[in-house]
Amino acid sequence: MIEVHRLVKRYGKLLAVNEISFEARAGEVLALLGPNGAGKSTTIKCLTGLIRPSSGNIRLAGSDVVSDAVAAKAKLGYVPDRPYLYPKLTGRELLRFLARLRGVEDGESLAQEWFVFFGLDGFANELIEGYSHGMRQKLTFIAALLHDPEVLVIDEPMVGLDPRAARQVKDLMAGYARKGRTVLLTTHSMDVAETVADRVILLNRGQIAAEGTMEELRLQIGHSQADLESIFLQMTAEQLPAAS
Amino acid sequence: MTVFLFRLTAFKNSVIRAPILYSVGLVFLALVYWGILFLTRRGVRFLDQFPAIGTIADAVAQRSLEALFLLLMLGVAFSVLTTAITTLYSSEDLSFLLSLPASGLEVFSLKVVETYLSAAFLPALFTLPVLIGLGLEKGAPLIYYPIGIAAVLALYAIPVAIGSLLALILIRISPAGRVKEIATAVSVLFAAALIFGLRVLRPERLSALSPGEFELLLQRFARFEIGWSPPSWASEVVWSALAGRVPNAAVVLAGVSLILLLLVARLAALAYREGWIRSLDSRPFRFDSAVRRPAFWETPFYAFGRSGSIMVKDNRLLFRDPTQWSQLLVLVALAGVYLVSTSSFEVDIQRFKDAVGTMNLMFLGFLLAGVGVRTAYPIVSLEGEGFWMLRTGPIASSQIVAAKFLNALPVMLLLGGGLGLAAAELLDLSPTLALASPIAGFSAATVITAIGVGLGAAYPRFDATNPAEIPLSPGGLLYMTLSLVYAALMTIMLAYPAWQAIERPDYLFWMHREGMLLLLLLVVVTVLATALPLFFGSYRLARYEPGAS
Numbered sequence: 127m128i129e130v131h132r133l134v135k136r137y138g139k140l141l142a143v144n145e146i147s148f149e150a151r152a153g154e155v156l157a158l159l160g161p162n163g164a165g166k167s168t169t170i171k172c173l174t175g176l177i178r179p180s181s182g183n184i185r186l187a188g189s190d191v192v193s194d195a196v197a198a199k200a201k202l203g204y205v206p207d208r209p210y211l212y213p214k215l216t217g218r219e220l221l222r223f224l225a226r227l228r229g230v231e232d233g234e235s236l237a238q239e240w241f242v243f244f245g246l247d248g249f250a251n252e253l254i255e256g257y258s259h260g261m262r263q264k265l266t267f268i269a270a271l272l273h274d275p276e277v278l279v280i281d282e283p284m285v286g287l288d289p290r291a292a293r294q295v296k297d298l299m300a301g302y303a304r305k306g307r308t309v310l311l312t313t314h315s316m317d318v319a320e321t322v323a324d325r326v327i328l329l330n331r332g333q334i335a336a337e338g339t340m341e342e343l344r345l346q347i348g349h350s351q352a353d354l355e356s357i358f359l360q361m362t363a364e365q366l367p368a369a370s
Numbered sequence: 371m372t373v374f375l376f377r378l379t380a381f382k383n384s385v386i387r388a389p390i391l392y393s394v395g396l397v398f399l400a401l402v403y404w405g406i407l408f409l410t411r412r413g414v415r416f417l418d419q420f421p422a423i424g425t426i427a428d429a430v431a432q433r434s435l436e437a438l439f440l441l442l443m444l445g446v447a448f449s450v451l452t453t454a455i456t457t458l459y460s461s462e463d464l465s466f467l468l469s470l471p472a473s474g475l476e477v478f479s480l481k482v483v484e485t486y487l488s489a490a491f492l493p494a495l496f497t498l499p500v501l502i503g504l505g506l507e508k509g510a511p512l513i514y515y516p517i518g519i520a521a522v523l524a525l526y527a528i529p530v531a532i533g534s535l536l537a538l539i540l541i542r543i544s545p546a547g548r549v550k551e552i553a554t555a556v557s558v559l560f561a562a563a564l565i566f567g568l569r570v571l572r573p574e575r576l577s578a579l580s581p582g583e584f585e586l587l588l589q590r591f592a593r594f595e596i597g598w599s600p601p602s603w604a605s606e607v608v609w610s611a612l613a614g615r616v617p618n619a620a621v622v623l624a625g626v627s628l629i630l631l632l633l634v635a636r637l638a639a640l641a642y643r644e645g646w647i648r649s650l651d652s653r654p655f656r657f658d659s660a661v662r663r664p665a666f667w668e669t670p671f672y673a674f675g676r677s678g679s680i681m682v683k684d685n686r687l688l689f690r691d692p693t694q695w696s697q698l699l700v701l702v703a704l705a706g707v708y709l710v711s712t713s714s715f716e717v718d719i720q721r722f723k724d725a726v727g728t729m730n731l732m733f734l735g736f737l738l739a740g741v742g743v744r745t746a747y748p749i750v751s752l753e754g755e756g757f758w759m760l761r762t763g764p765i766a767s768s769q770i771v772a773a774k775f776l777n778a779l780p781v782m783l784l785l786g787g788g789l790g791l792a793a794a795e796l797l798d799l800s801p802t803l804a805l806a807s808p809i810a811g812f813s814a815a816t817v818i819t820a821i822g823v824g825l826g827a828a829y830p831r832f833d834a835t836n837p838a839e840i841p842l843s844p845g846g847l848l849y850m851t852l853s854l855v856y857a858a859l860m861t862i863m864l865a866y867p868a869w870q871a872i873e874r875p876d877y878l879f880w881m882h883r884e885g886m887l888l889l890l891l892l893v894v895v896t897v898l899a900t901a902l903p904l905f906f907g908s909y910r911l912a913r914y915e916p917g918a919s
Binding site: 175176177178195196197199200202204206208210212214215216218219222223224226227228229238247248249251256269 | 663687754758764913
């Protein structure tokens, strides 16, 4: 569902992502992890079409994000880490706008169902400028899911969410993958990644440092009881001298 | 002091990071300075050399300076409203500054200085060449210059303080979440009224006065003192400094400014501590689970597909966001200025009317360029940080640009066509030019809108906080240049029918083959000049990367 082939992204002289390739299959939750500056956000931005790759290809459900951008984006749902939404629209107006933009037939009733799911139904007619960070994050999730995308990309899913909503989102990501969709998430929360992800990709300095299921990663470091945090610390620490 | 140095370092860093931008700005500033200096010196020389005015020349110059001070003071007072609310009470760094080991008074003093720089820096900057020109022309001693500059700086501190106090009152009494809207509306209404009011005075009537009448007018003006007010203090200080003296008014001016600024800093700190700023917060929610259906006016827009949904969204935002709808008030004021100017021509001979009508075609283009810089050019950048929703949506950049163009076009067409028709009627043009006038209006409106939207898409500024600051960029300058070039090109294209109208008043140019050919050429040029910037904008927007432009 997500195919990344020899992706390179440069910002002037800075090489942010250095020829990475990976796949995320249908029905899978893939976590993209790494320390600050590892290239996670750049990869996500390339995947979602926010920036163009310097070289390499990215395909979402078979459509290339550069040469067939409109088709690729029709299959994409995206939750950014900073949920900036038009503050002078109400939640309902925003979803109506996005439903029309994405050609969702029954957008109004679907939006209402999601409002109820996230407990926002009483606030749907209020301007977004009055929403708390958590409410905006929930609304961003609804906006990403409204058109039932084949690929869901989530950047830091838990920021600003209360425990109940955080639990809802975790269940939602796992449940969404079970429907045969692909979920790619980046997070600094190792707990979330370990709980939800089927596979993990560890990025460091723009390159893939490790990739696999939890068991495969444990094997790589030779510690059968290690949690993701330990694996992360060991893998990224090992990479540092080699890269410098 | 540390806090001030901290800000100074931030400014130095921004200069280092964008040396070209600041260099271009410096060159532009130098040109403007030279222009103001030149005009001031010519003005003072004219007064000194005007026959039979010798004894009152200084009084006239001093009153003129007072009038300039008063005008700029009023401008500062009302523009400072929104600035003060943003800088003093809702700036993002306020919490950080208050967490530093500095007193509340020190932090808010910095904020007052920031407010002063934001609201009064430009007026002060452009008053200085007037003072320098006056000093050079009057052969002032060196001491005049620092005293004059200090007087101007102190003078503009007064409206900053008064505006900030007014902002404080608005914050105290405004309904929650509405203070910025009210402040913006008050500011823009005042600015629009000021533009229109100044034009209604019709200064061109001065040219119709005989030398005797003009002299009488100057004598009356010389006696007309604003009275015991800051502008008269400042002009008194400036005038005394010309002779190398420092009058008592200087102490009064400096004292009042300083006391008012300190008062603002103290009251702002108090307002923050006492929680008066709660009206900046959003309104409390009303629990409302009703499923609201789309409004009736949305339906026609949806015929445009995905572009239509952007248009619906943009129209909602336009009328809800005061920083956007307030631009329409400026548009109305500019249209009023145009109509007043056009109706002020009192010419009896048809040939002259047509000659004025021809020049008016270019003026109409200039006006549309001025309106477009506030309506068409910022329209893509107004997506702001919400642009990610369009960028990650299944919509091509060409559809985004088309939506923005279609949304900006009706107002511009209404203005261009309407003013073109009104000018033909007001100037009583001959039939050929009466038709050329609205044609020029429609063509210029379409092309200038396309240039605005296209270049606005090619050089977006999604990080701008206000539509007014979006065109302050190389893209904005390019827009103004190309719009003015098109206005000139259109006038040149219509020069031949205009000449025909002047030479052969009964010849209805447009009904003949040459007229129809020219009309066709105009249509082709309009279509091309519309399509090109839109394509360019779409191309660049598709390749836009945050921070790369």
